[in-house]
Amino acid sequence: MTRGLQMNDVTKYYAEGSNRIAALDHVTLSVEPGEFVAVVGPSGSGKSTFLSIAGAMLEASEGEVKLNGHTLSTLTAKELSNIRLQEIGFIMQSSNLVPYLNVLDQLLIVKRMSSTVTREDKQLATKLLEELGLGAKLTSLPEELSGGEKQRTAIARALINNPNVILADEPTASLDTKRAHEVVSLIAQEVKSRQKAAIMVTHDERMLEYCDKVYRMEDGKLSLFPLKDIYK
Template sequence: MMGDKLLFENVSKIYGEGDNKVTALDNISLNVRAGEFVAIVGPSGSGKSTFLSIAGALLSPSKGRLLLNNEDITSLSSKELTRVRLEKIGFVFQSSNLVPYLTVRDQLLLISELIGKRDKKTVKKADELLSHLGLGHRADHLPEALSGGERQRVAIARSLMNDPEIILADEPTASLDSKRGRDVVEMLAHEVKSRNKAAIMVTHDERMLDLCDRVVNITDGKVFG
């Protein structure tokens, strides 16, 4: 039986106090299993960004627990949370977030450098990932030479570099037309399945939902589905 990669247990996130109190997430429980690709949908201001920030160990919950690969990360120090983000979580952002002055290969090696593990083996892994995602011929190019779809594929390759437990994608198709957007999400879904990872994608693009295993709706800080 496949285990839970990510588990929200009665998680709430509350900002402010007294009359200024805002409940961004309200007692959310949700699990994502290995090999599962989950879409998170909901209107603006519904709590999607807060949910993703907590899943990515960027924010701590006000109440409840967050388990990543059976490790309770709720009360870790900021230094330990940084380790968790570098070693266990892969991020794919809305606009690829590539560093303008780094080549495609060096974008991938940046994570290894932050962990202190850049060596011949990681360079080989970066080249293999780029080749696998159809970007081998782009390894020495800067982001400005790439199309939007190619940039997002680099972002997916980068998210896989640290062999994460979970991949978090925030509106990964927002800057792409529908065909390139679908190509990117298909690629993401394939990598999740073939590598037995877990993934969460926040999206407004309903045309991508058929590529996901499950759709979870967040409305007013509560989950449905």
Template sequence: MSGITFNHVSKVYQQGENQVVALSDVSLSVSQGEFIAVVGPSGSGKSTFLSIAGALLQASEGEVTLNGKVIGDLKAKDLSKVRLEEIGFILQTSNLVPYLNVLDQLLVVKKMAGKVTNKDKENAKELLQHLGLESKIKKFPEHLSGGERQRTAIARALMNDPSIILADEPTASLDTQRAHEVVQLISREVKSRNKAAIMVTHDERMLEYCDKVYRMEDGKLMQSEFQKKVANDK
């Protein structure tokens, strides 16, 4: 199956003689073209969930499958390859490199995978133009607005044409208008490019753009009541 699947996934930390359950028996599938949100209070397990989805953290129990591959079975080198080629990350701060211009923010992803070709440069320019950043190609992060920085981060996440997009509080540093613009943009790109996407957020105003909404509490994932409203509105 294309996309990402959690099958009875748990994450347990040992603290001295005590065990802390950060994630408890989570099962979930996100298909290509599907944009889901996970909401919940701080400390509920959202970050652990996203880290496991991004192959940054290993599950204690259960299985995570990414495009048919069980990522828990992969060696460290192969996991790095999966993160680089199959997963696009959008973080709560854009995490742009301060000394790189907008175009080079995208090309550095290609440099990590090997050499940068002329085709890569053209693809990056087309992607930036598509996201309304064609006039900002030579600008550095300090000369961009918050919304422009996040759009650049979205473009960077799409640069390697990953199949999975993971967004961690992507609107945290934005005002309401820019927040709506950014999440609308993520939703549009997920649909048009047929990506599977998970957004972790505290901002329930953004849930209207998602296909499904889940709530995380005490490490347990459950369908949110908000989902009924989303389903009825569509």
């Protein structure tokens, strides 16, 4: 079974009056396990639509999306829900932590969504948080964390179900330069060590040095952006 994420000739249309607008226009992309890919581009270029389709939250109008060997268009709503929970780890612009849950429970609530929480789950969550430098923050609430600590908690939460694909939407949007580098380097490290296929949508060109490939989205079209052009 092919791992990672494959999008083949994917198009997404929206109706605008009597016209049909292509928010995504024949996008083809493959991200393999252990590969960290960035997608850059101006606002309104189709990045959000792209990420929603890659994350099984939006259905493509045309083309095929395969996630960890599953062809998404053939799955039921329940199967797609399970894919989102078990196969994809989401890291959003803001950490989206639950205000009244401590750091450890931020991870365990993901486990509760699919099953009861076991002692092994708690041990795994604790180990994951310790690996990300949050071992002393297990009982802290979100309001007691720095911006970088919140995003590290969000990274741990994205990894707790051992998903095969990581999708990060502007993960450095609310961080200063130091914290931004800290967070993206951690994502890159986890992608490599755990062999995840990862896509980061970003406006932050400072973070592209951590990525294996960079794509540019413009007017719904995706093109590979040579890394040598970024670092001229």
